[in-house]
Amino acid sequence: MKSLFNLSNLSVDEINSILNRAQEFSDGATSDIAKGKIIASLFFEPSTRTQNSYSIAVMRLGGQVITFNSETSSMKKGETFYDTVKTFEALGCDAAIIRHSENEYYKQLKNIKMPILSGGDGIGNHPTQSLLDLLTIRQEFGSFDGLKICIVGDVLHSRVAHTNIDVMKRLNMDVYTSGPQEFKEEGSNYIDFHKTVKEMDIIMLLRIQHERLSSEMIMDKEGYNQKFGLNKSVLSLMKEKSIIMHPAPFNRGVEIDDECVECEKSRIFKQMSNGVFVRMAVLERALKN
Secondary structure, three states: OOOOOOOOOOHHHHHHHHHHHHHHHHHHOOOOOOOOOEEEEOOOOOHHHHHHHHHHHHHHHHOOOEEEHHHHHHHHHHHOHHHHHHHHHOOOOOOEEEEEEOOOOHHHHHHOOOOEEEEEOOEEOOOOHHHHHHHHHHHHHHHOOOOEEEEOOOOHOHHHHHHHHHHHHHHOOEEEEEOOOHHHHOOOEEEEEEHHHHHHHHHEEEEOOOHHOOOOOOOHHHHHHHHHEOOOOOOOOOOOEEEEEEEOOOOOOOEEEHHHHOOEEHHHHHHHHHHHHHHHHHHHHHHHO
16 A cells, blocks of 8 residues: 655655656556546545546546545534544545645544545645646756755745655755745745846745635735736746746736736646646556555
């Protein structure tokens, strides 16, 4: 059983192996490894891209998906998170994809025997988002060594940022962060966004996660856009072959202006496409005997 909760437990070779298989799927490879299998999709937080790209990945591998809705489940009657997951195992599901607001939720599931694939936990880990980011970067630049990336925005509350910072450093990328001071992560390589944007190979923007904030951020949307948003002015400063990334959903006019979302440098929708191929690769890995 090969569950996937984070990337820190995988070696660089294992990460590259997943990326290699994802690239094969991107190039047209097929697999029916999920044929006759049922995968439970248990999302305890809202999701568009992660949940649906996982579902598409299951179907492309020949499997079926059961989508769980906590609002209409027995959790409303007091059933625990563990017992909910255990129920899907008892019903005969072959694997589960889980997103939960609690950091390291998977530590509660040690007695679950079916593979579990993380769709994100709290502000801690989002392994498949990082893998699809890495696949997109590798497709663009061919390798990771020495690339400079600046992750801009609410780094403090972002599981995407936390996962990417760790794995990208392991892959010998130079990782920088920027954003409002209240979202500065202690120990991060914090830089002035406008002064250094011209040096970066990749600008990765983050959404301000109001649902995770205990209080409103100090800066208003207009102020944020002027200081940390990607607009035509900032775009003109970027290196010729640099790219723009965003895990989405994105707030138009806040961290990125309309005209930049689908500009020549943007790889935002390419990331989404790669999400299916990455999730096919990790599902295949999980379902192999």
